[in-house]
Amino acid sequence: MAVLSTLVPRRILAAVESMAPSGRHLLQMNAFATDAETPLDALTTYITPNDLFFVRHHWVPAIPDPASWKLTIDGEVSRPLALSLEELKQMPRAEATCVLQCAGNGRALHRPIVPGVQWSYGAVGNARWTGVRVKDLLERAGVRGAAQHLHTFGTDKPPMKVPPFYRSLEMEKVLADGIIAYEMNGEPLPALHGGPARLVVPGWAGDHWMKWLDRLSPQAKPQNGFYMDVAYRYPNEPGEPGVGKKPDEMHPVTELFVKSNITQAPSTVRVGSTATLRGFALSGAPDIAKVELSADGERWEPAHLLPDHDPYAWRLWEHAWIPTQPGKTQLFVRATDSRGSVQPKDAVWNQSGYLYNSWHSVSIEVTG
Amino acid sequence: MRLWVAGILMLAAVGLWIVLGVRGKESVVPEAARTQAAQSQLPVLGSVVAPLPEGPGKSIAERTCLPCHSGDILRQQRLTEKQWTAVLTKMAGWGAELSDSDRVVLMPYLVSQFGPENNRFQPAAVRPIQP
Numbered sequence: 001m002a003v004l005s006t007l008v009p010r011r012i013l014a015a016v017e018s019m020a021p022s023g024r025h026l027l028q029m030n031a032f033a034t035d036a037e038t039p040l041d042a043l044t045t046y047i048t049p050n051d052l053f054f055v056r057h058h059w060v061p062a063i064p065d066p067a068s069w070k071l072t073i074d075g076e077v078s079r080p081l082a083l084s085l086e087e088l089k090q091m092p093r094a095e096a097t098c099v100l101q102c103a104g105n106g107r108a109l110h111r112p113i114v115p116g117v118q119w120s121y122g123a124v125g126n127a128r129w130t131g132v133r134v135k136d137l138l139e140r141a142g143v144r145g146a147a148q149h150l151h152t153f154g155t156d157k158p159p160m161k162v163p164p165f166y167r168s169l170e171m172e173k174v175l176a177d178g179i180i181a182y183e184m185n186g187e188p189l190p191a192l193h194g195g196p197a198r199l200v201v202p203g204w205a206g207d208h209w210m211k212w213l214d215r216l217s218p219q220a221k222p223q224n225g226f227y228m229d230v231a232y233r234y235p236n237e238p239g240e241p242g243v244g245k246k247p248d249e250m251h252p253v254t255e256l257f258v259k260s261n262i263t264q265a266p267s268t269v270r271v272g273s274t275a276t277l278r279g280f281a282l283s284g285a286p287d288i289a290k291v292e293l294s295a296d297g298e299r300w301e302p303a304h305l306l307p308d309h310d311p312y313a314w315r316l317w318e319h320a321w322i323p324t325q326p327g328k329t330q331l332f333v334r335a336t337d338s339r340g341s342v343q344p345k346d347a348v349w350n351q352s353g354y355l356y357n358s359w360h361s362v363s364i365e366v367t368g
Numbered sequence: 369m370r371l372w373v374a375g376i377l378m379l380a381a382v383g384l385w386i387v388l389g390v391r392g393k394e395s396v397v398p399e400a401a402r403t404q405a406a407q408s409q410l411p412v413l414g415s416v417v418a419p420l421p422e423g424p425g426k427s428i429a430e431r432t433c434l435p436c437h438s439g440d441i442l443r444q445q446r447l448t449e450k451q452w453t454a455v456l457t458k459m460a461g462w463g464a465e466l467s468d469s470d471r472v473v474l475m476p477y478l479v480s481q482f483g484p485e486n487n488r489f490q491p492a493a494v495r496p497i498q499p
Binding site: 024025026027028029030031032033034036037051052055059108113114115117118159160161162163192 | 410413414415416417435436437438440441444445446447451455461462463464484489491492493494495496497498
């Protein structure tokens, strides 16, 4: 049974017990429901540490007690199940190292401005998720062929008449790649990030990664409701920026778009000397093919991709830039993924601000 | 439900206590102060609650919006009157208690304080909660 609790006691304890000086910090967007992004200059490692991983809650969550928590599987199955955390852990372990990015990451950068949490760059991270394959679990439950969509439910309950955050996603994707994760980077999945268990959908935006997961239900039809039929939808065709579209002119957000960010760059450099820039690149495709930098948006220099990689994980990159002319220079980065999709100069504007992926840039002062 | 509401009120109270009692006016740390923040003790994630700006409509905004949101979500919006109208309609449908007379006062407050020219919001640098 879900324990109705807020994070208050935890926060008080943390405030009292961990007062040692530290530079590690998040950028809080909302105190409650809690939202916080990672500073871009902290996203420099292949694995994003748990305590620096962005936090995104719709409401003050009802966090389940791991000791009494159960994952129910019903719907189009011949053997409905209700498994405890211990029972889940006795199943074969599966692991995926991949990117989790909020669908709204970069919302603050869309123009015209759109409502919602004003994320800039840091509602993204790369982590190692460990748990059980969705495929193994659904096979154990005897999933039927009629099931085309997996309905997912978590324990967080909305206030007042706000519709619940119930979702579904295509069986084909979740059977191929989905994991029910109970560990994040080798630690029990933190409650802040959906513990005891959440859904992991490599390559897809965070709205599919149901936190505080407590029920899976394979069904013939997609889930209905506000968070399927109205929210988390993306235009079928780009429109005029600032002009909203009707829900039936849009489709659910699924795969991430190819994008790259610069996480480290010097503010000044001399003509003829080397400036080292670093960053990451990600996509809904399994890998990044190349990352390039340009001072004019026309002539592009390839960056060096670092070897660390797993399917749907990000690629770290670095680039040694040698300026030839003095003056303030804007350096742009763009990525191309393994399917050939190239990051666009301008993201497609949409009224909810999803999947922002315009070229990122830094300004560097080149001295003579 | 009652427990849940009590939880929110408690969180708000604790946040305000920390803001007023411990952090004073430094509750929101500007981006530029990040390096200084590295040497100082940061408030813990979720403990910093920035107050809504003064103005007619503030008390209605507090009563209408803050049961479910911290003031941050208002402070970071930069919306036109048309966009705020759509937001209020959505929130009223979801249970926000908002009479017609409240709306007459609240709309100008939202548009003047959190309109397209609003640039008051800076995310607060906060200490991560240890897993």
